[in-house]
Every structure is written in C-alpha cells, then in structure tokens.
Amino acid sequence: MVLPPPRSPPPLPQGHPNNNVTESIYERMGRNLHLTPNHPLNIIRTEIYKYFDDNHPGVFNKFDTYAPIVPITANFDEVLVPEDHVSRSSNDTYYVDDKSVLRCHTSAHQAQTLRTGETAFLVTGDVYRRDTIDATHYPVFHQMEGVRVFTKEEWEAAGYDDGTKFCDEELKKALEGLAKHLFGDVEMRWVDAYFPFTEPSAELEIFYGGDWLEVLGCGVMEKQILDANGRDSATHRAWAFGLGLERLAMVLFEIPDIRLFWSNDERFTSQFKDGDKLGATKFKPYSKFPPCYKDVAFWISEQFTENNLCEVVRGEGGDLVEEVKLIDEFTNGKTGKTSNCFRITYRSMERSLTDDEINAIQENVRSKIASDLGVELR
Ligand code: PHE
Numbered sequence: 001m002v003l004p005p006p007r008s009p010p011p012l013p014q015g016h017p018n019n020n021v022t023e024s025i026y027e028r029m030g031r032n033l034h035l036t037p038n039h040p041l042n043i044i045r046t047e048i049y050k051y052f053d054d055n056h057p058g059v060f061n062k063f064d065t066y067a068p069i070v071p072i073t074a075n076f077d078e079v080l081v082p083e084d085h086v087s088r089s090s091n092d093t094y095y096v097d098d099k100s101v102l103r104c105h106t107s108a109h110q111a112q113t114l115r116t117g118e119t120a121f122l123v124t125g126d127v128y129r130r131d132t133i134d135a136t137h138y139p140v141f142h143q144m145e146g147v148r149v150f151t152k153e154e155w156e157a158a159g160y161d162d163g164t165k166f167c168d169e170e171l172k173k174a175l176e177g178l179a180k181h182l183f184g185d186v187e188m189r190w191v192d193a194y195f196p197f198t199e200p201s202a203e204l205e206i207f208y209g210g211d212w213l214e215v216l217g218c219g220v221m222e223k224q225i226l227d228a229n230g231r232d233s234a235t236h237r238a239w240a241f242g243l244g245l246e247r248l249a250m251v252l253f254e255i256p257d258i259r260l261f262w263s264n265d266e267r268f269t270s271q272f273k274d275g276d277k278l279g280a281t282k283f284k285p286y287s288k289f290p291p292c293y294k295d296v297a298f299w300i301s302e303q304f305t306e307n308n309l310c311e312v313v314r315g316e317g318g319d320l321v322e323e324v325k326l327i328d329e330f331t332n333g334k335t336g337k338t339s340n341c342f343r344i345t346y347r348s349m350e351r352s353l354t355d356d357e358i359n360a361i362q363e364n365v366r367s368k369i370a371s372d373l374g375v376e377l378r
Helices: 040-055 106-115 152-157 163-183 223-228 245-252 258-262 306-320 355-372
Strands: 061-063 069-071 100-102 120-128 140-151 187-192 198-208 211-221 236-244 292-299 321-331 338-346
Touching: 040 120, 040 140, 040 163, 040 245, 106 120, 106 140, 106 223, 106 236, 140 152, 140 163, 140 245, 152 163, 163 187, 163 198, 163 211, 163 236, 163 245, 211 223, 211 245, 223 236, 236 245, 245 258, 292 355, 306 321, 306 338, 306 355, 338 355
Parallel strands: 061 120
Antiparallel strands: 069 100, 120 140, 140 236, 187 198, 198 211, 211 236, 292 338, 321 338
16 A cells, blocks of 8 residues: 655644644644554554445545644534534634634535545544543544435436435445444444434444444435535435444454554554454453552532543643543532542553652642642642
8 A cells, every 4th residue: 555645734823712732632643543554443444445345346435634624614514513512612622723623523524525526435534522531532533434425317217216215225235234344244223313414314333242332423414515515405415424443443353442542562563464354353462550540639610621621631641541530529518619539540551650650640630730720629
C-alpha cells in the first residue's frame, strides 16, 4: 500500500476564546492510526473495504485523509444537527475557533463528498469527543462512514415504487453482510434509533461473547441533505452508516483497553500483521501492572462538569490514567453545597509506576482542578 505523506496538523489559532483543544489532543492529530501498517485499526479498515469491494466491485470510492479540522457547518448544520443539540456544546466538542471544530463524527464529510459528485463512498478518519475516562472511552477514536446514492431507475428496475423502502432494505442487506464478514455467523438484531441526518434510522447489534453489542448506526439519508447537495430527492435516495473502528477492534482482537491503540510498545505493535485473518489473532496481554488509586473530593460549582475534570486529569496524567469515576456525592443540608468525590485509577500498560511519580501527578491534578474548574477542594 502506498501511504499518503504524513499529515501534520495545521497550526491552531492560539488564544481564540472558543479554543478548547488541549495539548494532549493536539498531539494526537496526524498520527493516522487507521493508515499505520500492521495496526489493528488499519487491519479492520482494510477488511471492511475488502467486503464492499468484493460485493460491489468498483462501486465505492475511499477517502482516508480528510483533515479532522472541519467547519462547524459541516460537522453540524449540513447534517441537520439541531441548534440546541448537546453535541454542539463546548463540553462535548472541541472547538478550534468560532468557525471550526475537530469533527466529532465522520458524518461531517457526507455533504461535502456528495457535492463533489461521488455516489458511493467510504470515509475513514480520527474523530474527537470530550468525554469521561474508562477502558472504552478515549477523546480521540476512529470512525468509518459509508454512503450510497441510488437513482429512481435503480429502485424501479428492482420492482419498487418506494425509494426509501428500497434503500432501507439495501442498507440492511449490506450491513448484515458486513457483520457476518467481520464476526462470522452471529445472531443480529436491528434496534430503532434516532439520528438527525437519517430517517428511518437504526442500530445494528450482534450477540457476541454473551452480550448484545452495538456495531453501527445507520439509516436512509434525509431528503433535505440530498437536495442541498446536488441530488434531487424526487429521483434519488441514499443510505448512510457510521461505525467505530476501536469498538470493533477491541472485540475482534480482544484488546482490553482503548489506550493500547496509541501504544508504541513493541509488545503491542508486534502482535498484529496486515493480512491476518480476522478472528485468528487475539491480543496476548504481556502483563498487568498494579493500579494506583487516588481520590479527590471537592465542592462543585455551577460550571463544573465531569468532562472538564477528565480533560484536566488526562492533561496531567496522559495515558497513565485508566479511569475516573464518581464514587461519592452528597449535598450539605445547611450550606446547600454539593460535594463530589472521584476516584482516579492510574495504571501503565507498560511498566510499574512508582509512588513518587503518581504523587507528583496527583499534586498537579489537584492544583489544576482548584485553579481551572472553579471548585473548592476538600
Ligand atoms: N454519525 C453517527 C454517530 O457518530 C453514526 C451514523 C452515521 C448514523 C451515518 C447514521 C448514519 O453516532
């Protein structure tokens, strides 16, 4: 495979009042894990492309190098995300300035790619969301978007007068086939869902390892998006889906912690090879180092959010932070003040941590919490 030249992130406008992109997020931009040879995310991406190419030769064009800084209009407005939707808040999304964000989903490229005249495409890239911290949540992860446009001639030739119904059935066939391709002969179910950009919408779940696992979101593209991007909805319909690559890779390769995808440790990277048969390679843990727990309690204020706390903790502790969890909450009857106690779990996946280094990190976390989050330490 010919790799595109490494993409270094464009300089972020410093000091814009809306900018909430931290140093540790900035460092992740341009890593291109989904294009890194022998990386599990690259293996999954390739495998999904292969499924679509084998079943629909020559139909899908692929876009893997769209930059993650996108106009706010592309991330939200063009996919009909309502003005007051939570995902627009700076608590959930990284804003670069008052015009651009780090995309929070690959759906940010639907409209733009339609406008360039593409009719069937797959877009893969890194997406960014402010969130809490645990083994399956990381503020940067990777998604693949799929879109396929059909014309009236196509659904009529297949004996349908209802384009939406045709499209919905095509979508479900394609995605059930994909799930089989990835997971083998598993039980599946469709669950109703809501997305602003599709109607009807659904999520596909598979029964795997004793649990129902959500694999992807999808639906029939809202007509308004077709009309706004050069496809008259009187004669066109499209399906769209979006899936998270880490989620699939964690299940298929039995990777227990999402931080591992970012590891340069050879004991991780040497375990995966492009071309490996899916399901044959399972991650072999090299060892589990002991965790170190630190609790921090404070009186919260109006503006306190857990996402902001997690950003501070990640900023100081980096990938040594395994989990941040609320373990106690109460309100003082007299003062009306509410106290939160969070337990931070520190653990390296590569080595044992010393008390001294964790104490030093925890001291920094405490002073940052006090200075940046407007709370009162207890
Ligand atoms: N963008 C949605 C998400 O991130 C997934 C999705 C894509 C749903 C396309 C429907 C159609 O959750």
